[in-house]
Amino acid sequence: MSMIKKGILLILVCVLLVIIVRSSTSKQTDSEVTLQHTNETATVQAESDDPLIVAKIPNAQFSTIQEALDNAKPGDTILVREGVYNEKIEWNTSGTKNAPITLKNFTDENPIIEPRGTTYKDFVALNGEWQIIDGFEIRNGWDGIVVNGSHNIVRNNYIHNNGDSCVVKEFCGQGILVVSAHDILIENNRIEQNGLTNYSPWHVHGIYLSDYYKKVCPIL
Structure with missing residues (x-):
């Protein structure tokens, strides 16, 4: 084999190695999420495939849970990062039996939802189906x-x-209220x-089951 052919072959091998190394590096960083906090940059490993991240920092993917x-x-x-989220929640989007939607705290962090409501609907409402709320x-x-919603x-x-903020005879103050839902x-x-x-006897309920819409609402 001539020197020219050997040189060409060596160049092709080097190019192939560079492509393989770059591809491997890209795959290792696909699941990383970078969060900016003033002058501080934190890189955290994603907890599942492409989660949505909520954080109270500049340039976060989402700054509110509702969004x-x-x-x-x-x-x-x-996944919701540490912080106090002053918002009432209207969760209307449903998951499915095989693909529920999960709203969860980020590992080892304590996000707080604080609607600070004095009127009806200032709470966390699960209006859809196949929804999971975990760790708040x-x-x-x-x-x-x-x-x-059911399921x-x-x-x-x-x-x-x-x-x-309740007054006597107002129906509020439940920890968890289930309204005409099942499963x-x-x-x-x-x-x-x-x-x-x-x-008031209208208040002070830990878990309250209501058949307001004339459906059964068993708890599993």
Whole structure:
């Protein structure tokens, strides 16, 4: 083989090695999410395939939980970083049996949802189906979590001091309220100090089941 042919072959081998190395590097970084916080940059490993990230920092993918929920589709997981989120939640998008939508705290972090409501609907509302809410502190709302849709899961939440703005004979102050829904799993939640301001018998419910729309609502 001539020197020219050997040189060409060596060049082709080098080019191929560069392509392989670059491809491998790209695959290793596909699941990383970079968060900007003033002068500080933190790179965190994504917890699932392409999760939606909510964070109270500049240039976050989503800065509110509601915005992330409005952009979610069946099978999505929404991970919420540490912070206090002063917003009521209207979760209307449904998942499916095989692809539920999950709203979850980021690992080892404690996001707080604080609707601070004095009127009806200032709470976290699960209005769709096949929805999972997992790992939040929820406080200072009209109610804590209101489940209006079926096939939903509420787990690992700390729900407290909701309904403090209630007055006697107003129906509020429930930790978790299930309204005419079925196939609901509620597990491992801590619920306390809800609806205690005026000590009305209308308040002070940890978990309340309502048949307002004339459906059965069993808890599994």
